[in-house]
Amino acid sequence: INPTFIMSLKIATIAAALTGAAAFAPSNGMKNVAKSSSALKMGFEKEIGAQxxxxxxxxxxxxxxxxxxxxxxxxxxEVKHGRVAQLAVLGHILTTAGARWPGTYDLAGHTWSSVPTGLKAFSTLPAGGLAQIFLFIGVMEMGYSVRKDEIAANCEERMTKAGWSDAKKDSKRAIELNNGRAAMMGIWGLVTHELIDGNPYVLNSLLGAPVDFNAGF
Incomplete structure (x- = not known):
């Protein structure tokens, strides 16, 4: 295996892991919403994301x-689903491009390179492996719920120490929301087209650059 490819895969995975951890961190803008009124009914036309x-x-x-x-x-x-969706799109693109961990994923000797991309992966991985994934997600959720306020305060402090003004913070939150919304639509589109005809990258085909999706699996 090309060492450069392995290093690129590790870097991408580390970045994805960091983003995955951030998916369970609250958007600090939400605390401002809650503080503005704890009981009164209100309109939300001027909130971040209404743009x-x-x-x-x-x-x-x-x-x-x-x-x-x-x-x-x-x-x-919305923020959490958007962050997870961004990870999902990134993972879909990486694995479609052929990125896989080296070695095996179980004691039976099945290799990561034998796992297809997209929905087909669920029929390849053993039930025990999928259960471990969902269990890990549950543990992350439980840990987040215990430290929710602490994480929010830490995020706010880091942005302030970086010298971000309130306007810049709001701008970044709005960008994150839009990226998350686009990613949710993106992963939904990939899954839908894979179910329709096994070609999630239908846009590439329309533009004359088709993707040979899951070739060999």
Whole structure:
């Protein structure tokens, strides 16, 4: 295996792990929402994320008449799902490009290189392995719930020490929200097209650069 490829894979994995840990850290902007009103009903047209081209978009009226606490709760879900979706898209692209860990993933000697990309991987990995993944996610969630306020304060302190103004903090939060929203749509599109015809990168095909998805599996 090319050493350069292995090093690139390690760097990408470390970056993904750091992002994965951040997925369980709260968005500090949510604390500001909760502080603004703990009981009063309010509109949310000027909150972070209500930005062009759609502005405040709530076609199902989920937030109509809701409190600031409920908004903060839903925003936390949105940020977390967006972060996880960004990891999912990154993982999909890396594995489609052929990135795999070296060696085996179980005592039977099955290699990582034998695991396909996308939904097909779930039918290849043993149930015990998938259970370990979900158990690890659960442990992370439990740990986060215990240290939630501490993590939020630490994130805020780091941004302040970096010299970020309130405007810059809000700008970065808005960027993160948009990236997360795009990633949620992205991974949904990849999964949908894989289920339709096994070609998640349909856009590449339309542009004349098709991806030979899961070739050899």
């Amino acid at each position: 062009p081209p759609l502005g405040f978009w709530d076609p199902l009226k989920i937030l109509e008449g809701e409190s600031a606490e409920r908004f903060a709760e839903l925003r936390e879900y």
